[in-house]
Amino acid sequence: MTRSSSMALALLVLAASALSLLPASLAVTSPYVRPATRPTLPLLQDDDDDGQTPQQVHISIVGPDKMRVTWITDDDAPAIVEYGTTPGQYPLSATGSTTTYSYLLYHSGKIHDAVIGPLQPSTTYYYRCSSNPSREFSFRTPPATLPFKFVIVGDFGQTGWTASTLKHIAAADYDALLLPGDLSYADLIQTRWDSFGRLVQPLASARPWMVTEGNHEIEKIPVVQPEPFRAYNARWRMPYDAGATPSGDNLYYSFDVAGGAVHVLMLGSYTDYAAGTAQYQWLRRDLAAVDRRKTAFVVALVHAPWYNSNRAHQGEGDAMRGAMEELLRGARVDAVFAGHVHAYERFARVYGGKEDPCGPVHVTIGDGGNREGLAEKYIDPQPSISAFREASFGHGRLEVVNATHALWTWHRNDDDQAVVADQVWITSLAANPACNKNKNNMRTVNIQN
Numbered sequence: 319m320t321r322s323s324s325m326a327l328a329l330l331v332l333a334a335s336a337l338s339l340l341p342a343s344l345a346v347t348s349p350y351v352r353p354a355t356r357p358t359l360p361l362l363q364d365d366d367d368d369g370q371t372p373q374q375v376h377i378s379i380v381g382p383d384k385m386r387v388t389w390i391t392d393d394d395a396p397a398i399v400e401y402g403t404t405p406g407q408y409p410l411s412a413t414g415s416t417t418t419y420s421y422l423l424y425h426s427g428k429i430h431d432a433v434i435g436p437l438q439p440s441t442t443y444y445y446r447c448s449s450n451p452s453r454e455f456s457f458r459t460p461p462a463t464l465p466f467k468f469v470i471v472g473d474f475g476q477t478g479w480t481a482s483t484l485k486h487i488a489a490a491d492y493d494a495l496l497l498p499g500d501l502s503y504a505d506l507i508q509t510r511w512d513s514f515g516r517l518v519q520p521l522a523s524a525r526p527w528m529v530t531e532g533n534h535e536i537e538k539i540p541v542v543q544p545e546p547f548r549a550y551n552a553r554w555r556m557p558y559d560a561g562a563t564p565s566g567d568n569l570y571y572s573f574d575v576a577g578g579a580v581h582v583l584m585l586g587s588y589t590d591y592a593a594g595t596a597q598y599q600w601l602r603r604d605l606a607a608v609d610r611r612k613t614a615f616v617v618a619l620v621h622a623p624w625y626n627s628n629r630a631h632q633g634e635g636d637a638m639r640g641a642m643e644e645l646l647r648g649a650r651v652d653a654v655f656a657g658h659v660h661a662y663e664r665f666a667r668v669y670g671g672k673e674d675p676c677g678p679v680h681v682t683i684g685d686g687g688n689r690e691g692l693a694e695k696y697i698d699p700q701p702s703i704s705a706f707r708e709a710s711f712g713h714g715r716l717e718v719v720n721a722t723h724a725l726w727t728w729h730r731n732d733d734d735q736a737v738v739a740d741q742v743w744i745t746s747l748a749a750n751p752a753c754n755k756n757k758n759n760m761r762t763v764n765i766q767n
């Protein structure tokens with residue numbers, strides 16, 4: 319190890335130990351001057367010439383050893399996925415189901431999904447959809463143990479900056495992508511959902527993409543289109559009916575990775591969350607079932623941030639925070655990632671608006687590259703609980719290294735290079751004795767109400 323890398327490591331360890339103690343003087347507003355905005359990409363056109371060519375393929379985790387494959391064909395085609403571990407050979411298969419939806423004058427293609435498995439961990443599988451020989455896809459299953467690498471980014475859209483973000487993600491070695499809402503920015507134009515599916519297919523067919531909804535997924539029009547989330551729920555079905563605590567609703571769910579070492583909560587900012595609602599009651603049950611003696615890290619995703627010093631969307635996450643923050647702190651949730659605000663911001667460990675060594679680190683990562691542009695106006699002076707903020711596009715990576723440490727890095731789209739512009743070690747709250755005084759009660763840590 320070189321002297322400079324030794325010093326860097328020492329600084330990172332120092333940062334980890336000091337994370338909950340950041341003084342106000344370390345609140346940083348980045349001086350980075352970003353490049354100009356980039357236009358929306360032309361819609362990626364349908365290349366399904368025979369009506370049965372699979373397109374918009376994406377995969378999602380279902381339980382510890384299964385994967386859901388979702389794809390679309392223009393015309394009727396069998397909902398079958400054939401797969402194996404050798405290219406061109408598919409000894410295994412699973413048959414799922416097909417749905418469609420209509421939205422005003424738009425009629426979707428045939429949306430198929432099938433759950434395949436059991437699968438071996440850390441293994442590359444080759445697969446084809448609808449028995450169509452023209453396209454072979456492949457993915458790597460996540461590891462069954464730590465370390466585990468997430469990419470986290472929200473508010474994608476489909477602009478030149480989205481393409482830049484996707485290119486940087488594609489160059490990363492990661493196990494699963496977490497998306498805290500606002501996917502396509504279709505904004506009622508349903509062909510944009512199809513275009514988004516084609517844009518992300520190279521990545522989303524190769525690694526699981528786990529998403530929760532943002533406001534751009536609602537797409538509700540009074541009287542003529544009263545059902546919210548119609549396209550989102552039809553196209554991006556998540557494992558709400560799997561896992562230890564099924565939620566029964568595609569708008570919020572949870573799942574485990576790395577053999578249960580990491581528990582991920584995908585919460586719904588745009589469905590009821592107040593005490594007594596179905597989501598609240600599910601969250602209580604879900605957190606009570608997490609055994610922090612076995613689960614090193616618990617992370618949560620929401621769309622509207624609960625902490626935000628950007629002038630954009632001020633206060634929009636406050637009601638949800640008021641309803642659920644106590645539950646998350648009680649379960650010693652380690653980090654909360656949000657989207658919605660088109661910028662990057664990392665907070666200290668917080669609870670109730672103040673620094674709290676047993677509260678989660680909050681991060682806003684709504685900077686995938688959408689057409690609405692960046693949120694550049696901040697509240698000044700920067701609140702002391704805000705550790706770093708910058709209005710640039712980019713993506714985040716959370717590498718859970720072991721049962722006590724996870725490394726969070728934010729990669730800014732610096733022109734066309736991905737540059738690490740912020741990083742911090744996050745230590746597991748389950749491993750912090752000061753936050754878990756009653757060790758015998760760790761199974762249902764501090765779920766009091």
Ligand SMILES: [Fe+2]
Pocket residue numbers: 500532533534621657658659
């Ligand atoms: Fe949003």
